Amino acid sequence: MAIDWYNEFVNLNYEPEKNELICLYYFEPAAGISGREAAGRIASESSTGTWTTLFTMPPRMKALQATAFDIEGNVVMIAYPLDLWEEGNAVQLLSGIAGNIFGMKALKNLRLIDVSLPSAYTKHFKGPHFGNDGIRKMMGITGRPFTGAVPKPKIGFSAREHAKIGYETWMGGFDFVKDDENLTSTSFNRFDDRVEHMTKLRDVAEKETGEKKSAFLNITADVETMKKRADMLAENGWNYAMIDVVVAGTAAVMTMRDYCSDLGLAIHAHRAMHATFDRNRKHGITMQFLAKLMRLVGVSQIHTGTAVGKLTGSRRESIALADLLREKKTAAVEGMLLEQDWGKIKSAFPVSSGGLHPGLVPDVLDIYGTEMVLLVSGGIHGHPKGTRAGATATMQAIEAWQEGVTLEEKAKNAKELKEALGKWGHYKPV
Structure with a gap:
């Protein structure tokens, strides 16, 4: 059965907001999974999604979805709304962008290459003391x-x-x-x-x-x-x-x-x-x-x-x-x-x-x-x-x-x- 839920997390015309976190991933879909669906699954599992559509979901949660907005071969860029992330908590960041997504059977391989962190996020961290x-x-x-x-x-x-x-x-x-x-x-x-x-x-x-x-x-x-x-x-x-x-x-x-x-x-x-x-x-x-x-x-x-x-x-x-x-x-x-x-x-x-x-x-x-x-x-x-x-x-x-x-x-x-x-x-x- 095809699952179109993941398509909601892909928008190749999307322009990321200034205060969104941008992640760069290398990915390889498992057999039978298209590149677009795999990208959607990454964005879904690392933000607000799950494996199926839900009976009830507040409309406001749409604004919390991550969006895969650029897919070139096996490389995808995903934008994450700032509100997904707790201020000053790098541990929680890892739980999202480097968490369950690495265990998905729909992916043969996944590599987090880099993350662009906006000032609205970094301002909550102290960085090196000296x-x-x-x-x-x-x-x-x-x-x-x-x-x-x-x-x-x-x-x-x-x-x-x-x-x-x-x-x-x-x-x-x-x-x-x-x-x-x-x-x-x-x-x-x-x-x-x-x-x-x-x-x-x-x-x-x-x-x-x-x-x-x-x-x-x-x-x-x-x-x-x-x-x-x-x-x-x-x-x-x-x-x-x-x-x-x-x-x-x-x-x-x-x-x-x-x-x-x-x-x-x-x-x-x-x-x-x-x-x-x-x-x-x-x-x-x-x-x-x-x-x-x-x-x-x-x-x-x-x-x-x-x-x-x-x-x-x-x-x-x-x-x-x-x-x-x-x-x-x-x-x-x-x-x-x-x-x-x-x-x-x-x-x-x-x-x-x-x-x-x-x-x-x-x-x-x-x-x-x-x-x-x-x-x-x-x-x-x-x-x-x-x-x-x-x-x-x-x-x-x-x-x-x-x-x-x-x-x-x-x-x-x-x-x-x-x-x-x-x-x-x-x-x-x-």
């Missing part, structure tokens, strides 16, 4: 990317060992030492102990270098535990907390954004688990939408890939991600981004990480420029002369890029960089 200018002021660093590293292996060190590697990282010129996604508070490296040892050696490194040093210490847990850990960081003079934002959940991140802001803590967002829903090009949610969501709810930075390291992601995607995090307005990029005006929402930093070493630094900076956080971990700890020399080599590579000379030219008078190139050259891990 913004990029505020972070730079807080750290006292301008004119170059921020640098950081994870002690490697990523998990297994004691708190004391972890801090010693962190100290060597700072002394090599790096700004940040970072916990990795699966290090929280383990039997061999309790969070409290790690904070204690890191704090002591941070103070030593700052005194010896005259530079501001910090860390991304992973507080990820249930919300109440995260609050206690954030309190400890603030009490010990730290200015950052790290959260695995995907596994913690949007609601937890929204809560912790406000809690951390009250403590003067910026949030470093690790994207662990993102690839479970963004790697498949035909189904799930894109990384650019995840990054947009995290800027909206208020993280200060989020991992966006390298395009030249060991993780998936193209140069085009990396640039698009960086722009939507840093710019006040972002233009549409065909098949990838919709226009976005962030209004009062402050900027956030893209974080480039995954399989980097000094020989790849110019490639990364060619993509991102200097307004980013550069994480080089194995690529400093694996240096022939150790962590401190590896960090120094990375800083020398940054200088070479800024000076407009090749790494080989710079290495003539930079022994640490020369040794790094001797081991890795310009090798790109896979």
Whole structure:
């Protein structure tokens, strides 16, 4: 039996209102379902529809229907009335535009590519507490990317060992030492102990270098535990907390954004688990939408890939991600981004990480420029002369890029960089 109910959610002559949310989806209908019906089903299930016509429905509800207004092949744009969405509730937004629609049998595949959020919606969110200018002021660093590293292996060190590697990282010129996604508070490296040892050696490194040093210490847990850990960081003079934002959940991140802001803590967002829903090009949610969501709810930075390291992601995607995090307005990029005006929402930093070493630094900076956080971990700890020399080599590579000379030219008078190139050259891990 044909169901024409879904046709009511398709109008190819519709002109979206200024305050409507616009979603861009890739979709593949299941066998026997037309593209038009599939688009109508997406709009219906994500707004006011159900599987059949209803006996009674107030006429006013017609104004709450989503409308599929542009269908080109397997790509559809759907407009959603503002009144569908609770003010300042990003969790409820996901329940609509990324909820039941992903389980419909009428669709073989569905991928949420991007969402254009009107100012009438974004004005209810606080966004990042500091913004990029505020972070730079807080750290006292301008004119170059921020640098950081994870002690490697990523998990297994004691708190004391972890801090010693962190100290060597700072002394090599790096700004940040970072916990990795699966290090929280383990039997061999309790969070409290790690904070204690890191704090002591941070103070030593700052005194010896005259530079501001910090860390991304992973507080990820249930919300109440995260609050206690954030309190400890603030009490010990730290200015950052790290959260695995995907596994913690949007609601937890929204809560912790406000809690951390009250403590003067910026949030470093690790994207662990993102690839479970963004790697498949035909189904799930894109990384650019995840990054947009995290800027909206208020993280200060989020991992966006390298395009030249060991993780998936193209140069085009990396640039698009960086722009939507840093710019006040972002233009549409065909098949990838919709226009976005962030209004009062402050900027956030893209974080480039995954399989980097000094020989790849110019490639990364060619993509991102200097307004980013550069994480080089194995690529400093694996240096022939150790962590401190590896960090120094990375800083020398940054200088070479800024000076407009090749790494080989710079290495003539930079022994640490020369040794790094001797081991890795310009090798790109896979």
